[in-house]
Amino acid sequence: xxxxxxxxxxxxxxxxxxxxxxxxxxxxxxxxxxxxxxxxxxxxxxxxxxxxxxxxxxxxxxxxxxxxxxxxxxxxxxxxxxxxxxxxxxxxxxxxxxxxxxxxxxxxxxxxxxxxxxxxxxxxxxxxxxxxxxxxxxxxxxxxxxxxxxxxxxxxxxxxxxxxxxxxxxxxxxxxxxxxxxxxxxxxxxxxxxxxxxxxxxxxxxxxxxxxxxxxxxxxxxxxxxxxxxxxxxxxxxxxxxxxxxxxxxxxxxxxxxxxxxxxxxxxxxxxxxxxxxxxxxxxxxxxxxxxxxxxxxxxxxxxxxxxxxxxxxxxxxxxxxxxxxxxxxxxxxxxxxxxxxxxxxxxxxxxxxxxxxxxxxxxxxxxxxxxxxxxxxxxxxxxxxxxxxxxxxxxxxxxxxxxxxxxxxxxxxxxxxxxxxxxxxxxxxxxxxxxxxxxxxxxxxxxxxxxxxxxxxxxxxxxxxxxxxxxxxxxxxxxxxxxxxxxxxxxxxxxxxxxxxxxxxxxx
Amino acid sequence: xxxxxxxxxxxxxxxxxxxxxxxxxxxxxxxxxxxxxxxxxxxxxxxxxxxxxxxxxxxxxxxxxxxxxxxxxxxxxxxxxxxxxxxxxxxxxxxxxxxxxxxxxxxxxxxxxxxxxxxxxxxxxxxxxxxxxxxxxxxxxxxxxxxxxxxxxxxxxxxxxxxxxxxxxxxxxxxxxxxxxxxxxxxxxxxxxxxxxxxxxxxxxxxxxxxxxxxxxxxxxxxxxxxxxxxxxxxxxxxxxxxxxxxxxxxxxxxxxxxxxxxxxxxxxxxxxxxxxxxxxxxxxxxxxxxxxxxxxxxxxxxxxxxxxxxxxxxxxxxxxxxxxxxxxxxxxxxxxxxxxxxxxxxxxxxxx
Numbered sequence: 001x002x003x004x005x006x007x008x009x010x011x012x013x014x015x016x017x018x019x020x021x022x023x024x025x026x027x028x029x030x031x032x033x034x035x036x037x038x039x040x041x042x043x044x045x046x047x048x049x050x051x052x053x054x055x056x057x058x059x060x061x062x063x064x065x066x067x068x069x070x071x072x073x074x075x076x077x078x079x080x081x082x083x084x085x086x087x088x089x090x091x092x093x094x095x096x097x098x099x100x101x102x103x104x105x106x107x108x109x110x111x112x113x114x115x116x117x118x119x120x121x122x123x124x125x126x127x128x129x130x131x132x133x134x135x136x137x138x139x140x141x142x143x144x145x146x147x148x149x150x151x152x153x154x155x156x157x158x159x160x161x162x163x164x165x166x167x168x169x170x171x172x173x174x175x176x177x178x179x180x181x182x183x184x185x186x187x188x189x190x191x192x193x194x195x196x197x198x199x200x201x202x203x204x205x206x207x208x209x210x211x212x213x214x215x216x217x218x219x220x221x222x223x224x225x226x227x228x229x230x231x232x233x234x235x236x237x238x239x240x241x242x243x244x245x246x247x248x249x250x251x252x253x254x255x256x257x258x259x260x261x262x263x264x265x266x267x268x269x270x271x272x273x274x275x276x277x278x279x280x281x282x283x284x285x286x287x288x289x290x291x292x293x294x295x296x297x298x299x300x301x302x303x304x305x306x307x308x309x310x311x312x313x314x315x316x317x318x319x320x321x322x323x324x325x326x327x328x329x330x331x332x333x334x335x336x337x338x339x340x341x342x343x344x345x346x347x348x349x350x351x352x353x354x355x356x357x358x359x360x361x362x363x364x365x366x367x368x369x370x371x372x373x374x375x376x377x378x379x380x381x382x383x384x385x386x387x388x389x390x391x392x393x394x395x396x397x398x399x400x401x402x403x404x405x406x407x408x409x410x411x412x413x414x415x416x417x418x419x420x421x422x423x424x425x426x427x428x429x430x431x432x433x434x435x436x437x438x439x440x441x442x443x444x445x446x447x448x449x450x451x452x453x454x455x456x457x458x459x460x461x462x463x464x465x466x467x468x469x470x471x472x473x474x475x476x477x478x479x480x481x482x483x484x485x486x487x488x489x490x491x492x493x494x495x496x497x498x499x500x501x502x503x504x505x506x507x508x509x
Numbered sequence: 510x511x512x513x514x515x516x517x518x519x520x521x522x523x524x525x526x527x528x529x530x531x532x533x534x535x536x537x538x539x540x541x542x543x544x545x546x547x548x549x550x551x552x553x554x555x556x557x558x559x560x561x562x563x564x565x566x567x568x569x570x571x572x573x574x575x576x577x578x579x580x581x582x583x584x585x586x587x588x589x590x591x592x593x594x595x596x597x598x599x600x601x602x603x604x605x606x607x608x609x610x611x612x613x614x615x616x617x618x619x620x621x622x623x624x625x626x627x628x629x630x631x632x633x634x635x636x637x638x639x640x641x642x643x644x645x646x647x648x649x650x651x652x653x654x655x656x657x658x659x660x661x662x663x664x665x666x667x668x669x670x671x672x673x674x675x676x677x678x679x680x681x682x683x684x685x686x687x688x689x690x691x692x693x694x695x696x697x698x699x700x701x702x703x704x705x706x707x708x709x710x711x712x713x714x715x716x717x718x719x720x721x722x723x724x725x726x727x728x729x730x731x732x733x734x735x736x737x738x739x740x741x742x743x744x745x746x747x748x749x750x751x752x753x754x755x756x757x758x759x760x761x762x763x764x765x766x767x768x769x770x771x772x773x774x775x776x777x778x779x780x781x782x783x784x785x786x787x788x789x790x791x792x793x794x795x796x797x798x799x800x801x802x803x804x805x806x807x808x809x810x811x812x813x814x815x816x817x818x819x820x821x822x823x824x825x826x827x828x829x830x831x832x833x834x835x836x837x838x839x840x841x842x843x844x845x846x847x848x849x850x851x852x853x854x855x856x857x858x859x860x861x862x
Contacts, residue, residue: 306741327743336741344741349734354727358742367724374722 003062004029004161004192005050005081010059012045019045020056023218025194025211027161032183032193034203034210034224036236038433040403042216043196047163051083052076082154086165088146090138097121097134100153124155128185144175151182162186163194168202169431172291173461173494180206198236198433200229201462212236237435247445250469252281256453257303257422262312264298264477272298274477275312280422280453285444287468287485288457291497295477296457297339300426303455304336305329306344317421330359335420337411339427339457341404345411348400352392353381355399356414388413389439405436412443422453429463441467461490475499523845524795524802528809531838538833539826549824553831556819557812563819565697568706569772571811573598575709576764577789578807579716580631580757582798584649586720587753588733589642593653594761595786596660597634599779601627601762602769603664606776607672609682609769619685624708624766631762632755634660639754643747649754657782665778678777688771703771710804712760717800719756729753761786791839810835 005027012020019042027033037043048054050061052070060067063079070076076083090099101117108116121134130148138146147167154162164183168176183193183206195207203210203224210227212219212235219235233241257280264273273295280286290296301307303314305326313322316332324332338344346355357366357377365376381395390409392402399407408428415423425444429437444467448454458464464471468485473496481496536546557567577594584591591597605627612619638652674680688703720726731739732749740746764785769776792810796802813835817828841848 304741325743325745326741330743338741343735343737345738347731347735347738350731358731358738361727362724370724372722372724372727 002029002065003027004064005194006060006062007046007050008060008062010046010049010056010061012042012049012054012056017216019216020049020213021217023059023211023213023216024221025218026221027192027194028209029192030187030190031208032187032195032206034207035194035196035213036198036200036203036210036232037213038198038236038435039405039431041213041236043213044165045216046213047083047165047194047196050076051081051163077157077159080158080160081163082157082159082161083163084147084150084154084165084167086167086169088150090146090149092139093137095135095137096132096141096149096152099138099149100134100156104157121152121156124152128155128189129182142175144171144178147171147175147179148182159191161192161194163196165196166198166431167195168197168199172459174291176202200232200434203232204229214238233434236433241434241438245441245445245466247467248449250284250448252284252469253451254282255279256282256317257455258313258315259299259303260313260315262299262302262314263310264295264302264307265310266298271310272477273302276474276478278472278479280455282421282453283448283451284469285448285454285456285467287464287471288455288474289461289464289471289493289497290459290474292459294474294497296426296474298477299474300336300339300424300455300457303329303424304334330418330420333421335415335418335423337408337415337423337425337428339430341407341411346399346407348398350399351396352385352390352399352402352410353378353395356381356384356395356410359414359418384413384417385410388416388443405432408432408436408440412440416443416447419450420452422455423447424455424457426457427459428456429458429460437463461493465490465493473497519849520797523848524797524806524842526848527795527838527841527845530841531834534837535830535834538830542827544824544826549820549826549830552820552823552826553813553816555823556816559819560698561696562698562700563815565693565700565702567808567812567815568697569700569702569811570815571807572703572705572709572767572771573764573785574788574792574807574811575804576712576760576767577786578792578796578803579712579789579800580760580764580786581789581793582796582803583716583720583760584635584753584757585793585798586733587729587749588736589639589750589753589757590650591635591638591653591754591757591761592650592790593634593638593656593660593786594757594764594789595782595784596653596657597631597758597761598765598768598786599657599660599664599783600634601631601765603667603765603776604630604762605686605766606679606682606769609686610672610680612686613683614685616685619683620688620770623682623686623770624763627766627769628759628763631765632759635754635756635758635761636751639751642754643750657786661779661782664776668776668778672776674775678775681774682770686770687774688767689774701772703767705767705771708763709767709807712763713800713804716760725749725752761789764789788835791835794839795842 003026007025010020010023023046025035035043045054049056052072052075061070068079097114097118100121105112106117107113118134125132130152132145132148132152167179171179186193197203207224209221210224210232211221214236259276259278262273262276263271266272276299288296298307302309305324309322313320316334319332321329321332342348357380360366361377366373378395385392385395388409390413391406428440444454444456456464456468465485465488471483471485471488472479473481473493475497539546539549556563558564577598580594581591605623608623608626634656638649638656641647641652642649668679672679688705690704693702694700720730728744728749731744732746736746788810792803792806796806813831817831820826821828
């Protein structure tokens with residue numbers, strides 16, 4: 001068997017931890033090879049070794065059968081290895097072409113030959129079906145197209161081996177489909193791909209083989225054709241994982257959250273929530289499904305008091321909270337798991353304990369006449385860390401030092417412990433691995449069973465269908481349809497999300 | 510070495526290494542300019558601790574530096590760059606002296622009143638940029654710089670118009686508003702050391718207490734680290750920005766009161782900025798915005814400024830060299846990234862062997 005890349009028995013240490021231990025990854029020519037592992041398992045470290053950003057302590061790297069020393073990213077480039085980063089490395093106010101040629105500009109008579117570059121970019125774009133406008137500015141194009149510009153960049157530099165780092169994390173379902181098509185095109189043209197991911201469905205769909213690492217150790221490589229989602233998950237987590245969300249039918253009671261004719265502007269002063277109506281009852285999980293950018297963010301921000309409503313009303317447990325500030329809304333009884341945990345959910349430079357008390361620090365017994373009682377705060381924090389299984393060296397550890405899953409658990413501990421009447425969970429499992437997702441889903445259902453209303457906003461259709469009891473489909477700032485989660489499917493929702501109307505059957509409410 | 514790379518120990522190591530590098534670079538400059546660095550630094554040290562007088566003057570010099578350092582650090586903890594400490598200090602100086610001159614009252618009332626008036630004036634000077642930032646998103650750096658010029662020219666003309674006593678200065682403040690201490694002065698061979706030094710030390714404790722022990726301090730630090738999360742958790746971000754600038758200005762104004770009521774007993778027409786406020790930026794930076802760090806950094810800079818005289822007298826080294834050393838220390842603190850990098854390099858070398 002011919003391998004284009006062989007990484008044999010790689011070991012990489014950082015002060016105090018072994019990030020990679022005895023990992024072997026062999027990439028065949030023309031295959032899509034998945035690199036699977038939980039957050040923090042060491043996937044990125046391994047790829048950074050391959051890309052020349054880190055030097056391994058042990059092990060060897062062979063490219064096309066020859067042993068090589070990849071000392072820096074330029075060397076990796078020369079060897080035909082290209083990386084499509086998760087967080088795009090693009091200059092926002094440059095055009096696609098300018099970004100692509102950055103660092104290796106073609107010159108004619110001493111000045112940059114932009115015309116030629118644009119032609120070359122267009123040619124590569126056409127060849128692989130990337131559909132990128134070479135003259136468009138990065139800030140004006142969609143996330144999906146930005147990613148395709150990143151792919152173009154590696155191809156322009158002659159990459160034969162492409163590393164995709166969690167490429168679907170910020171894409172819409174439609175864009176994911178396109179990306180998969182592009183990957184297949186690349187393979188057709190003789191490229192080889194390493195796909196870093198923790199999404200099992202994607203692996204099953206596009207990959208030929210899959211190498212699994214768990215806590216820095218190589219577990220093995222399997223043929224995807226012979227694996228199942230369950231067997232892969234088990235390899236990754238080290239135990240059996242259930243995908244079916246266990247839950248009994250809901251027993252909804254009183255309406256606890258009412259949104260009536262709500263209109264909300266976004267930061268550009270455009271009405272992105274348009275006369276939206278929605279009700280959530282105690283003891284049910286109301287899912288909100290929709291393509292990103294249809295007003296979900298603004299809806300959540302308006303309910304939680306972070307963004308003013310232009311008109312309409314919001315009622316929580318009988319109180320009109322439309323004009324309330326965030327703290328007032330919280331006190332009325334809203335728990336909010338924000339969509340961006342680094343932006344809104346956590347103060348990364350605070351300790352995990354301080355973060356757990358971020359909504360209650362000002363109340364007794366944590367504050368007495370303006371003076372904080374840190375002992376009480378940390379006592380409480382340690383209690384919740386234990387109860388919600390937040391894995392942290394101590395309550396005094398900086399929140400930013402924890403993995404995404406544990407950060408999210410800390411937020412959930414904080415929001416759920418206050419026993420809110422309504423829990424708003426905005427993309428609560430974004431970027432998390434199976435184990436953490438399982439935990440969060442079960443917690444959401446637990447809240448429901450305690451008789452609380454849950455509003456689950458998610459871009460992952462599977463999650464919305466599995467966890468919710470009813471699903472409200474949002475399209476251009478309006479709820480276009482409400483369906484029972486039990487009798488719908490991804491196809492139907494997908495159609496509704498794209499603005500299509502339900503074809504038959506009477507609308508359920 | 511391993512531990513040096515981590516957290517706290519490293520945070521302490523950085524300024525120490527920066528100071529060391531600063532002095533080494535200073536030695537090289539002395540050699541290049543034909544001086545003996547050992548003689549030079551010997552003179553510098555004896556200029557700081559050689560005689561009780563020198564030590565007293567060092568403490569006197571560090572007193573306002575502590576205040577200006579605290580002022581910069583306090584704003585910085587809330588994510589604000591208060592470049593206006595200089596101006597806030599000048600208005601604090603002027604106002605405290607004015608209250609010291611214009612009122613007659615027993616000391617227990619008069620002295621706190623005069624210091625408080627200085628702090629209040631500084632607070633007001635800090636309020637303006639804080640409010641403009643919170644309400645209209647005007648960048649505080651620009652406003653505070655401009656406020657410095659307003660401060661120096663307004664106080665100068667007020668002195669010139671209403672308070673001129675002899676030459677370029679006002680009269681002396683009433684003894685009931687003076688921080689002067691015959692006792693402290695006497696034990697330090699009649700240096701200008703005054704009670705303000707202890708007030709400055711207490712101010713360090715006050716800042717530590719506010720930031721780390723009170724609810725407001727928690728909010729201020731939270732806003733400094735992450736405005737969005739602070740908003741999400743229900744804090745009033747704008748009010749905290751204004752409050753931070755007000756407290757910062759109060760520290761600076763109180764520092765001005767120390768100069769006015771302690772060191773000089775008067776206010777004079779300033780030909781240029783005092784630089785105490787600007788040095789506060791360096792003090793806060795070297796002290797990593799912590800109370801203890803600021804106290805020690807203020808001692809170092811106060812000492813260097815004091816010792817510079819002796820360096821010229823005894824070793825013939827230009828006193829400007831001290832300014833260069835201070836600048837280099839700040840340079841090395843600011844480039845702590847390079848020190849960290851060098852450490853990591855040295856460590857991996859060692860492991861390879």
